[in-house]
Amino acid sequence: MAMNYSEAIKDGIVSSALYADDGVFNEEIEKIFTQGWVYVAHETEIPNVGDYVRRNIGLEAFVVVRGKDKKVKVISNRCTHRATLLVHEDKGNLRGSLTCWYHGWVFGFDGKLLNVPYGKGSEGLDHKCLPAATVEIYGGFVFATLNPDAIPFDEYLGNGKKIIDRVLDCSPSGKIRVDTGWVRYETQTNWKLQIENNVDGYHLNYVHASLGRALDVRYKDTVMVSEDKLTTEAIDFLGGHIELTIGAGYTKPLEWLGVKEGREMPADIKEYKDAIEEKHSDEVAHEVIYAGPPHAYIFPNLFIAETNIIFYQMEDRHTNVQLSSPILFEGSSDKLNSRFLRLCEGSLGPSSFLLPDDGAITERQSRGHIGRPMDIDLRRGMDREVVGEDGVITSHITDETSQRAFWNHYKTIMSS
Ligand code: FES
Ligand SMILES: [Fe+2]
CATH class of the missing domain: 3.90.380.10 (Naphthalene 1,2-dioxygenase Alpha Subunit; Chain A, domain 1)
Structure with a gap:
């Protein structure tokens, strides 16, 4: 049964079900962590081009990386072929590109798909680039959202x-x-x-x-x-x-x-x-x-x-x-x-x-x-x-x- 939040949070009392219910958790992942803004990193963690840290947005795997243009990108850590994690260590340097460990697809720091090995077999197929989050930085604190229609960052940070x-x-x-x-x-x-x-x-x-x-x-x-x-x-x-x-x-x-x-x-x-x-x-x-x-x-x-x-x-x-x-x-x-x-x-x-x-x-x-x-x-x-x-x-x-x-x-x- 869907949670009635107006009833479950009222007059200073909240229901314990809000902490213990799987349906509530899934809804939080969607409404708070996927549709809203979240903190992902501090930019001093990745000072050089190719430096990355592995972070989740909600439950989903992302990479926060310093791009070739020196800007911070937050791109999916799931290969667009069969979802394998592209980076599995917590931090490091990507040295030019992200290459999937499974079949060797290569992506740029902006998520662009650069190469698919044994390309003849996939001619004409519409392969995807890595999805990227929208990024805003305030005082070095990096925030991201997966929602193109999220509220403006300034409004969120207030x-x-x-x-x-x-x-x-x-x-x-x-x-x-x-x-x-x-x-x-x-x-x-x-x-x-x-x-x-x-x-x-x-x-x-x-x-x-x-x-x-x-x-x-x-x-x-x-x-x-x-x-x-x-x-x-x-x-x-x-x-x-x-x-x-x-x-x-x-x-x-x-x-x-x-x-x-x-x-x-x-x-x-x-x-x-x-x-x-x-x-x-x-x-x-x-x-x-x-x-x-x-x-x-x-x-x-x-x-x-x-x-x-x-x-x-x-x-x-x-x-x-x-x-x-x-x-x-x-x-x-x-x-x-x-x-x-x-x-x-x-x-x-x-x-x-x-x-x-x-x-x-x-x-x-x-x-x-x-x-x-x-x-x-x-x-x-x-x-x-x-x-x-x-x-x-x-x-x-x-x-x-x-x-x-x-x-x-x-x-x-x-x-x-
Ligand atoms: S799963 Fe990444 S290249 Fe196949
Ligand atoms: Fe404490």
Whole structure:
């Protein structure tokens, strides 16, 4: 039976069937991931002509490649002969063309079919080129859509632009690098649970209690304090884009980079601070130095986790792959950039504190969805939200404003 999204998502309550139903998942692949815009790569992953990374759009295989014209292309990774994957490694360089491993058909970086071996037998046949997605790049972040009639990119990205701008503001050169490779973490979890969890300001004292006990982490003063002491917020930026203003809780300069009060600032961080103060107005420099990069989600599959980038590739309804990589600042010292690498390993590496805890809790939640449909209660804080003139909604960081922001946008798309 087709899902009635207006009934299944109502007044802050959503049905557990939305996470557990194969029909819903297939409809999401079509309406969200095939008809809409999705994040596919950062362009610094493929700096040279022929460099590629393998990515999915929805469940379908694609290659993101730097073309001979230096532009980023997103082309199908399925041979138009009999669908064999053209590239099977995660990344590499194509050295001139894509040649299918099976019968040797050759394609250009723009998807054009260049050669079919033993051509006499296929004379007169209408062989196809590789389908290509429409590509847009903002601040080096590459987005793609398979829908020629998708909404305009600017409309889709909306306030997500401000989120990316704030990431770029943190780099003294205004540019970032995402080229150290990805940690791949697979969980038996519906993809939406990991999105909800990433913008959940309510779970830190519980899921991450061991982190707070073991380490002197900065989160202790920002999101791991009692409810009335919290000054940080959840923001519904509309269009499915969401932020938790964790950085607003920091009270000391460059706390987000691990600087501790009463200790001398390391030389590379001092150099960074000076560069930011020279580059920006006092107001922007203050924002960068105190708050740092945002903790924010860009619909449907990109998450900026302060100094890290995370994106999602799902295998099926209950298998989700999270890929994470540190954000490095182009032109900054190796010493500074190595700090971001260490921060990423410490929070999102295979034996880190945050990632396995979040993976475990979302797997348990996903298991809980199996059975008779039940109401998922996301009504926390509904009566204390503040709606701005631009429609942007702000509330206490522990409020489920962030989950409702996701579901409201989801409902709009899925009901269309
Ligand atoms: S499947 Fe690719 S050439 Fe036959
Ligand atoms: Fe978490």
